[in-house]
Amino acid sequence: MATKSKTAGKGTRKRAKDEGREIIRVSEHTAEIVSDSGEGAQKCGQIFGAVCAKMGNGAWTVEIIPAEIQPPPRSKAGGSGNRVRFGTERITNWGDATNLVVAFNEQVLLGRHELDALADDAIILLENMWATHPDPDIQQQWKEALEALSTRNYRIIEVPMEEECLKIVEDPRRGKNMFALGLFAFIYDRDLELIRAQIAHQFRKKSEEVYARNVLLMEAGYAWADANLDFRIEIPTVKSDQPMVVMNGNEAIGMGAVAAGMELCSMYPITPATSASHYLSDVFDKFGGVVHQAEDEIAAVGVAIGASYAGKVAFTITSGPGLSLKQEFLGLAVMVEVPLVVVDVQRGGPSTGLPTKVEQSDLLAAMFGQHGDAPHVVLAPATIEECFHSMVTARRIAETFRTVVMVLTDANLATGVQPFPRPELDPRWQQAPVSLSPIPEGKPAYDWDPRTGLSSRRVPGQKDGMHTATGLAHNEWSKVAYDPESHERGCRMRSRKIAVLQHTLRAPEVYGEESGDLLVVGWGSTKGAIEEAVDRARAQGLSVSSCHLTFLSPLQPGLKEIFRRFERVMTVEINYSDEPHDPFITDENRRRAQLCLLLRAHTLVDVDCWSRVPGQPLRPGFILNAIRERLAMGVGV
Amino acid sequence: MTHYGCSLLSCGVIDERTFEMDDYQGAVARWCPGCGDHSILTAVQRLLEEEQLKPEETVFVSGIGCSSRFPHYLNTYGFHGLHGRALPVATGVKLERPELNVFVVMGDGDCCSIGAGHWIHATRYNVDMVALLLDNNMYGLTKGQTSPTTPLHFPSNTQPRGTYLEALNPVQATLGVTNASFVAQTAEWIPAHLYETLKAAYHHKGFSFVRILQRCPVYTASVYDEAVRKPDVIEMMVHDDGIYLPDLDQIYKQKIVHNPKDIDGARRLAEVTERVRLGVFYRNEALPRYEDLRRLPAHTAEERVRLLSEELDRYAV
Ligand SMILES: Cc1ncc(C[n+]2csc(CCOP(=O)(O)OP(=O)(O)O)c2C)c(N)n1
Numbered sequence: 033m034a035t036k037s038k039t040a041g042k043g044t045r046k047r048a049k050d051e052g053r054e055i056i057r058v059s060e061h062t063a064e065i066v067s068d069s070g071e072g073a074q075k076c077g078q079i080f081g082a083v084c085a086k087m088g089n090g091a092w093t094v095e096i097i098p099a100e101i102q103p104p105p106r107s108k109a110g111g112s113g114n115r116v117r118f119g120t121e122r123i124t125n126w127g128d129a130t131n132l133v134v135a136f137n138e139q140v141l142l143g144r145h146e147l148d149a150l151a152d153d154a155i156i157l158l159e160n161m162w163a164t165h166p167d168p169d170i171q172q173q174w175k176e177a178l179e180a181l182s183t184r185n186y187r188i189i190e191v192p193m194e195e196e197c198l199k200i201v202e203d204p205r206r207g208k209n210m211f212a213l214g215l216f217a218f219i220y221d222r223d224l225e226l227i228r229a230q231i232a233h234q235f236r237k238k239s240e241e242v243y244a245r246n247v248l249l250m251e252a253g254y255a256w257a258d259a260n261l262d263f264r265i266e267i268p269t270v271k272s273d274q275p276m277v278v279m280n281g282n283e284a285i286g287m288g289a290v291a292a293g294m295e296l297c298s299m300y301p302i303t304p305a306t307s308a309s310h311y312l313s314d315v316f317d318k319f320g321g322v323v324h325q326a327e328d329e330i331a332a333v334g335v336a337i338g339a340s341y342a343g344k345v346a347f348t349i350t351s352g353p354g355l356s357l358k359q360e361f362l363g364l365a366v367m368v369e370v371p372l373v374v375v376d377v378q379r380g381g382p383s384t385g386l387p388t389k390v391e392q393s394d395l396l397a398a399m400f401g402q403h404g405d406a407p408h409v410v411l412a413p414a415t416i417e418e419c420f421h422s423m424v425t426a427r428r429i430a431e432t433f434r435t436v437v438m439v440l441t442d443a444n445l446a447t448g449v450q451p452f453p454r455p456e457l458d459p460r461w462q463q464a465p466v467s468l469s470p471i472p473e474g475k476p477a478y479d480w481d482p483r484t485g486l487s488s489r490r491v492p493g494q495k496d497g498m499h500t501a502t503g504l505a506h507n508e509w510s511k512v513a514y515d516p517e518s519h520e521r522g523c524r525m526r527s528r529k530i531a532v533l534q535h536t537l538r539a540p541e542v543y544g545e546e547s548g549d550l551l552v553v554g555w556g557s558t559k560g561a562i563e564e565a566v567d568r569a570r571a572q573g574l575s576v577s578s579c580h581l582t583f584l585s586p587l588q589p590g591l592k593e594i595f596r597r598f599e600r601v602m603t604v605e606i607n608y609s610d611e612p613h614d615p616f617i618t619d620e621n622r623r624r625a626q627l628c629l630l631l632r633a634h635t636l637v638d639v640d641c642w643s644r645v646p647g648q649p650l651r652p653g654f655i656l657n658a659i660r661e662r663l664a665m666g667v668g669v
Numbered sequence: 670m671t672h673y674g675c676s677l678l679s680c681g682v683i684d685e686r687t688f689e690m691d692d693y694q695g696a697v698a699r700w701c702p703g704c705g706d707h708s709i710l711t712a713v714q715r716l717l718e719e720e721q722l723k724p725e726e727t728v729f730v731s732g733i734g735c736s737s738r739f740p741h742y743l744n745t746y747g748f749h750g751l752h753g754r755a756l757p758v759a760t761g762v763k764l765e766r767p768e769l770n771v772f773v774v775m776g777d778g779d780c781c782s783i784g785a786g787h788w789i790h791a792t793r794y795n796v797d798m799v800a801l802l803l804d805n806n807m808y809g810l811t812k813g814q815t816s817p818t819t820p821l822h823f824p825s826n827t828q829p830r831g832t833y834l835e836a837l838n839p840v841q842a843t844l845g846v847t848n849a850s851f852v853a854q855t856a857e858w859i860p861a862h863l864y865e866t867l868k869a870a871y872h873h874k875g876f877s878f879v880r881i882l883q884r885c886p887v888y889t890a891s892v893y894d895e896a897v898r899k900p901d902v903i904e905m906m907v908h909d910d911g912i913y914l915p916d917l918d919q920i921y922k923q924k925i926v927h928n929p930k931d932i933d934g935a936r937r938l939a940e941v942t943e944r945v946r947l948g949v950f951y952r953n954e955a956l957p958r959y960e961d962l963r964r965l966p967a968h969t970a971e972e973r974v975r976l977l978s979e980e981l982d983r984y985a986v
Contacts, residue, residue: 085986088986275985276986287980290973291973295765296765298761317965319968319976320968322963327789327790328786330754330757331757331760331786331787332757333757334750334760334761335757335758336761337750337758338759338760338762340761341758341761342761342769360751368750454985455981457974457977459970459971459973460970462973492726492762493725493726495725499746499747500746500748501748501750502748502749503750503751511741
């Protein structure tokens with residue numbers, strides 16, 4: 033990055049000019065940018081989020097994705113952008129409502145308003161070119177929109193973005209996002225050097241000129257805000273005493289795969305899993321790794337299994353529809369005891385469902401989607417940091433237990449960006465290549481320990497180890513065996529391993545008091561929102577705790593004991609469940625959320641659930657309401 | 670991808686073993702008496718012996734079907750996986766372990782129906798392996814259902830009044846795929862030809878697709894009847910760069926000289942006629958192989974940690 037333009041740098045903070053300006057001091061804020069898709073709002077938000085994290089704020093960013101595939105410009109359903117919640121402390125979820133929004137037109141803003149995404153006192157910076165647009169229809173829409181918005185206490189500030197950007201570029205459609213970034217930079221007093229560096233990173237594949245132009249636009253936004261705004265928002269930053277990194281969940285999965293020493297990612301493109309393979313495709317070769325884009329999901333998992341059988345631990349990454357296609361092969365991997373890691377970045381289903389949006393509805397498919405009895409491991413990272421480490425854990429378990437390990441993340445983790453402590457890499461995570469030493473005479477292909485079901489891995493190249501791995505029922509010599517004893521034994525051995533793994537796990541920690549009126553149980557990406565809701569409930573004097581499960585198969589030990597200490601237990605999940613008071617719904621026919629179903633079967637405790645499928649992460653405020661509602665229904669109902 | 674290479678397998682250790690046919694014998698084959706798969710198994714064992722392939726460095730991958738039981742009957746490594754999905758597994762094996770000898774055994778339902786997508790793409794990847802299509806024109810294991818290669822009007826249990834569609838031509842289909850590098854056809858009832866074809870396939874560097882006409886005495890006994898009884902139905906494609914067995918001249922008088930380099934000629938000859946053509950249709954070793962294109966230098970764990978640490982720097986706060 034050679035270009036350096038002179039502008040307000042670090043030294044300009046707290047200038048005399050700020051005197052007379054209102055300084056709003058808060059411990060956290062949620063800022064968002066929305067535009068038509070293609071106007072670059074997502075990029076702006078990503079840069080802003082990364083800068084906040086780098087300055088030492090806790091942060092969590094969420095993409096705002098249009099509700100339609102090809103939305104027309106200026107439509108309520110077409111808003112695209114990014115929402116950044118950041119604060120002095122660690123931020124664990126996307127929060128409730130936006131406090132400050134930069135909107136490129138009044139229609140996308142109206143869309144956000146109608147979704148109830150904005151706080152009642154939100155500050156709105158709105159492009160005002162539409163007010164005087166030559167098209168009278170547009171002028172009319174503007175008027176009507178502003179009227180609708182006036183029903184709330186929003187503070188609307190009109191910004192001549194188009195006009196200002198035209199001073200620098202001919203086509204402000206490409207560049208307004210950087211102007212907006214400048215607005216944020218001023219309002220939140222961000223470090224401009226860091227912003228420039230982040231712009232350089234974002235446009236690293238583009239020319240020097242593109243970089244320079246974007247910096248100019250950003251600086252123009254900054255200058256405009258400086259000259260025109262009578263407030264600034266101060267969110268103290270605290271530099272962490274440990275080194276931190278910031279990335280999204282899919283990047284964390286990719287890096288975790290590298291850290292775990294995996295060398296083959298065999299995949300077929302599908303949203304929202306794809307960006308992990310994009311990331312890996314970019315960097316994997318430098319680590320000696322290959323991203324194989326197969327002809328379909330079935331082939332993708334087949335190639336991974338072939339590679340694992342041959343001595344590597346490969347992984348495949350997919351989302352819902354792809355998971356369905358892989359199921360037959362997953363059962364085979366369990367049957368032949370080939371280690372395999374499968375990442376499922378969950379999205380809304382069934383069918384093509386909500387391809388870009390979050391849901392936690394693949395849990396049962398992940399666990400039981402294979403035909404026959406196919407015991408395997410399912411785990412779910414709850415944070416972006418855990419996405420990274422889950423790959424290391426998954427590989428180790430897959431190899432030690434010769435089984436399939438599924439890692440369930442979701443669209444929220446995949447695209448969310450959050451800072452976390454920099455992992456301390458360890459070469460031992462990668463494990464030595466498999467042994468190619470000869471097999472002693474008389475040692476069967478599956479030398480199952482009758483107590484644990486564990487057996488030693490065997491790969492081609494090992495002298496005297498020849499055998500045919502088969503998906504047919506087989507005995508310890510891997511010979512096809514249909515007799516009752518052989519099949520029952522095989523099933524028992526494969527199942528026993530999972531019990532052995534369960535013995536190595538710790539009971540989940542209870543967040544809050546160890547006993548009380550209500551225990552909220554969650555899994556996956558909802559952890560931060562649930563814990564925040566629990567904190568708020570406790571602050572209101574409610575006796576609520578939570579516990580978050582990392583392992584779904586096997587379930588962690590001690591659940592029954594923990595549940596017993598609470599009057600009521602309720603899961604909170606992003607998958608469908610019937611509400612108890614819905615028409616036709618009785619306690620008997622009620623379809624419960626997926627983890628809830630598992631926990632009821634597992635513990636025989638009358639676990640309740642509150643679940644939603646909005647295609648969005650859960651808001652802590654909504655979870656809090658659910659908690660209050662369930663408690664009001666009376667303990668033990 | 671890293672590869673264990675010869676260093677871990679054999680270098681430094683002088684391997685003085687020699688292998689007899691018996692050394693490749695696995696479980697006793699359980700195919701029906703008269704099933705063509707028996708003679709294919711014998712020819713394959715002969716090839717393994719002739720080439721002295723180390724049993725532990727040889728992997729047979731199959732799908733599901735009568736023919737896919739093949740690996741069980743060999744004393745090599747085997748992977749008997751899913752119906753139609755042998756090729757992806759074999760691709761994974763070879764990607765990670767290019768030094769292994771990889772063979773794939775598929776039935777016609779396996780390869781040309783449920784696994785047809787993989788067949789096209791495996792042909793295009795051109796990974797160095799031998800793919801055998803054991804074509805009995807019928808689903809054997811599931812007891813007599815129409816397959817894509819069942820001849821027109823031939824009855825089956827699912828189409829008792831005869832099939833409705835013209836049979837798919839596997840040779841022509843394979844020759845139509847970009848990057849196809851070796852395509853041959855042989856018949857199990859001509860052991861010498863079968864053996865030579867397998868040998869040529871084995872020696873070809875790339876994806877060697879061999880369709881083996883295979884009799885099924887139970888469901889399609891009559892299909893190859895004429896070809897078996899009347900040698901004149903068979904036309905041998907001969908060439909110095911292909912297969913030429915002068916000993917067979919006495920029986921198989923119909924011959925055509927075909928240079929396996931000639932793709933247009935190959936496609937023309939692959940068209941269905943009254944004649945059954947055996948020999949190498951096409952061979953081209955100059956085509957790129959996927960495993961070579963994707964091969965990367967090996968990395969140690971420490972190197973990876975160092976590089977990943979640099980990568981993390983880019984994301985440092
Ligand atoms: C997914 C799936 N579908 C169907 C089957 C049942 N099935 C087993 S083998 C087979 C066809 C066998 O025919 P072919 O591939 O021609 O082999 P052959 O038995 O004739 O050697 C079928 C349909 C299966 N095992 N798996």
